Amino acid sequence: MQDERVGALKAHLGQVMDLRGAAAVLQWDQEVYMPPKGAEARGEQLATLQALAHRLFTSDETARLLDALEGDLDALPARTAKLAEVTRYDYDRALRLPEAFVKEFAIVQSRAYEAWTAARAASDFARFRPHLETMVALLRRRADYLGYEETPYDALLEDHERGMTTGMLRPVFAELATRQSALVERIMASPRQPDLSWSKTVWPEEAQWRFCLRVLGDMGYDLEAGRMDRSVHPFSTSFDVYDVRVTTRLSEREPFMAVMGAIHEGGHALYSQGHDPEDRRTPLLEGASLGIHESQSRMWENMIGRSLAFWRRYTPVLREHFPEIPRDVSPEQVYAAVNAVQPSLIRVEADECTYNLHIILRFEIELDLIEGRLAAADVPEAWNAKVKQYLGIDVPDDAHGCLQDIHWAHGSMGYFPTYALGNLYAAQMMPAIERDAPDLWARVEQGDFGGLLAWLRAHVHRVGRAKTPVEIVRDISGTDPGAEAYLRYLESKYLPLYGLA
């Protein structure tokens, strides 16, 4: 029996999802192909789509349709009950934010973004400071509207990682900070350092492009339901389970930027292509959280794409594509090169060993800002001190320090932690995968990722938003999100690489 109430709810949500999908197409185009003068009109089109989607979703119609199902959730198919539950969760949160506040937030966001762009270009924090102050005040109000138990930062975390709390993160990040800093210190002191000389050549962009597409295809990314384009900042996006796109950037001097970027975005894209088609045009057709999304991109990029097994397969392919490199370059040389560790200033260029340290310092600063222990004016000083403490290096200017990331200008706090959580989640998933698929690494060495993908499809991709991130990690690993698995992974990989074990 087709339940008419469910059909009506799905038709209503379908319109909201269509508007969001359309907005995503417009944003993709803006990053990839839009001519420069088109920006102003595009801003207006996006604002209209987002306002209409918000108005439609927060309309009484949504409540009416949900109320009609409320008494019967137990009688509904599990997936439908889940849809009602997730929709109710989103609806309640969306209703808590007054429309006037949403508008004010958008205006401050847009001004802060402009100020940040200019401030970063001039490496002049003073220009951004007043906007950061306003933004922090707005984010505290946002937290008050949304509600929280322990700290307003929890409300912001909840925006990006449902169920995650500051109380859960604190001890985990403390453990990571201590042990990753120590590991990096040992690595930097090691006499064995990777040989990068063989890679110092020109890597033609056209061959990089073909190499990236080759690897994406091997991973199982469906190019009939996706495509790759160039953009300044690589990203992935989806408009439907059958239209999931990635972008990459190419540099003739840095070949692994393109390929690692493509594998990373490919990991996101496989997640989006793997959702359950039954969930199309509903809020279930999304990643469970940013952290789970990042677990997919980082697993593919770092655990697979930076593994020795992977390069046993792809070093010959690399030689085929690039006659420019020495004919005798070995998988071990490539493996060492793509895993070179070096504390550096810029988060997006950081290696696996230092990456979480960049996140932790941001988390600490955000928490101090939101809880009122740190003034916006004091951010550069706090930033530079933490970079020294965790990474052992000096920040020469704010462009390479606290102005490097767009997130705060965009009003996103509580977002950075999800990157580190992605690393942790991936490391907690991997032992389960190795247990269920003991031939995993032998198959990776053949360029066969089918077993891995099937496992991820079943345990992560098809779940969509039907579980929270903590539920997903717990169901797979048997434990809550934690530091141990990731630290074990890092140490077992990097100590031997640097002759320390």
Add this chain to the structure above:
Amino acid sequence: MQDERVGALKAHLGQVMDLRGAAAVLQWDQEVYMPPKGAEARGEQLATLQALAHRLFTSDETARLLDALEGDLDALPARTAKLAEVTRYDYDRALRLPEAFVKEFAIVQSRAYEAWTAARAASDFARFRPHLETMVALLRRRADYLGYEETPYDALLEDHERGMTTGMLRPVFAELATRQSALVERIMASPRQPDLSWSKTVWPEEAQWRFCLRVLGDMGYDLEAGRMDRSVHPFSTSFDVYDVRVTTRLSEREPFMAVMGAIHEGGHALYSQGHDPEDRRTPLLEGASLGIHESQSRMWENMIGRSLAFWRRYTPVLREHFPEIPRDVSPEQVYAAVNAVQPSLIRVEADECTYNLHIILRFEIELDLIEGRLAAADVPEAWNAKVKQYLGIDVPDDAHGCLQDIHWAHGSMGYFPTYALGNLYAAQMMPAIERDAPDLWARVEQGDFGGLLAWLRAHVHRVGRAKTPVEIVRDISGTDPGAEAYLRYLESKYLPLYGLA
């Protein structure tokens, strides 16, 4: 004094235009970059955007905002009064169509399109016949809803060419049919025929691409506010006055397909880039009609791009781009080649002398269908007889006959005549341009189109929809749309080319 009522109207219309602009981005992407499996979701997204735009535009809010201005139109600035008038015109027409009818039409359209695709591929008219029957019945109902005085076909014409009537078209098309048929007959009998042998080589696509962009840039197309991409069917589209895009198609064997296509779409794009920025996000920021739009594309493509002056400038540029062609090819040889006349079966490949004949036979068949003198089942026979009558050739199958165009499957009747009107309008504008800018052809010979573009900007582009097509033509040429100017243009160009004068 800023009139709040005008501000409110513009804000309301702005949302409608944003939705339409967003839909246009989605359609552009669909034609140019969308992966094949994305089609289904894209259809749903477009349907939602179009339904919301229609709902918003036909809402009581539109009437309320227009009513508030109604008594004061004389006191408003002329442009604002025009905006109110054009919006009222669109609103009244949109309201006349019941929502149930609009939905029924969309469903029939989508089924007819699928049937037509299959029918054309199999060259099997029988598969399309029932859909054509239903479509004709629907179009007659559409005409009844919209209203007309002389014939239901007038209501359909009005959809595409405001103010144009069957009564105005009949004598004009009769004159064109007689004289163009006679002209083609003389040309085909002439002993002087163009030498195409020099062009029978491979024209690399990459060089064609650069040549097209070079010409578009010279024409004045702003590539900071536009871009060119490849697509199966070339088109131009705009999302804003500062985001106007063209597409082209390339074939290594047919170099002039790409360049003439690019110039044609460039003519459309210059029109869209030339609208008044004050009209952004309002219904005035559009072409006055399909016919006026086509006058721009055809003027640039045929009167400029197929002129001897143009090829005096661009033959050396052609030689630069294509080392493959003989070094001594002359402007006169290129001019003769791009103006080769040859009656053929396919409208979109027709030359200037035969093009209108393709239109006229479609007009006659549409009129007979809508006025009930012709049954859908008898279309192939009628079609083939008219092709023989006007073009002197036999139609081998329906794929090359009455199934070649998408328009009927799409429910567009009264649309074809606008292509011919574009030719006529352009020919009526040209004498005024030559009078106002006597150095026109000397400047074209230098690759300088600034004078022409400035004239079109002032007399056509910036007008937008503030005048009807007939008003535009009358204000420029002093006469109503007619056949004489075009026939004079054709005869003065083609008789000498074929040694007949």
